[in-house]
Amino acid sequence: MxxxxxxxxxxxxxxxxxxxxxxxxxxxxxxxxxxxxxxxxxxxxxxxxxxxxxxxxxxxxxxxxxxxxxxxxxxxxxxxxxxxxxxSERAMRSVRGNEIGMIFQEPMTSLNPVYTVGDQIGEALRYHQGLDRRAARAEALAMLKKVGIPAAERRLDEYPHQMSGGMRQRVMIAM
Structure with a gap:
């Protein structure tokens, strides 16, 4: 290749x-x-x-x-x-989410409405990168800022339905 x-x-x-x-x-x-x-x-x-x-x-x-x-x-x-x-499926799980990802056109189908976006990004970071809660939250905040979410500190504790469709897509990119 x-x-x-x-x-x-x-x-x-x-x-x-x-x-x-x-x-x-x-x-x-x-x-x-x-x-x-x-x-x-x-x-x-x-x-x-x-x-x-x-x-x-x-x-x-x-x-x-x-x-x-x-x-x-x-x-x-x-x-x-x-x-x-x-x-193998086990090897694929280590690639998926760590090195490749998919962002669907409608992110509400991928985001859980009962968890904050910060919790959802943090969960992915804890699972794929082995971070503790505090480090995952700090990294989630940095990722929200990186994708251009305004007032990222406040948005970290909001639920998906509190954001526009464009912001939800950026949350998925951050994730």
Whole structure:
């Protein structure tokens, strides 16, 4: 894999068992993303954009879904290239959230309405980086500031419904 590539998806095939037969939701998708590059995946509803993204993150529910073929080559921060399609679930959990993530169009489906955004960001930091509560809160505040949340100190203790949609998306980016 080219040293400048971060993600190289080659001939991805994601299928779902259906009654009767198999639905080939993604069949032969290939693309590459270079370091510091943004890629937009555009297509009509049902064309496989979400299934492709969920496959790259290994978030396809199995059953009924399966990555039937192809490679999902990802270069981690350590420079090592891994085929995410072949990683164990345990190894994938250490990559997901630490090195790659997904921000959904509607963040309210990803944020828990009964916890403050600071608690939710802090939980991810404690889980993925092993920080204690105090350090996780300080890092959560720094991340909110980094993504441009106004009055980040106050917003840390607010609930998702108290924020605009754009702020909720920035919270997901911070997370």
């Amino acid at each position: 080219d040293a400048d590539l971060t993600l190289d998806i080659r001939n991805l095939q994601t299928h779902f068992t259906a009654d009767p037969g198999v639905s080939k939701a993604v069949d032969g998708v290939s693309f590459a993303v270079r370091r510091n590059e943004t890629l937009a995946v555009v297509g009509e509803s049902g064309s496989g954009k979400s299934v492709t993204s969920l496959s790259a993150m290994r978030l396809i529910p199995s059953p009924p879904g399966i990555i039937a073929g192809g490679e999902i080559l990802f270069r981690g921060r350590d420079g090592q290239v891994r085929d995410l399609a072949r990683l």
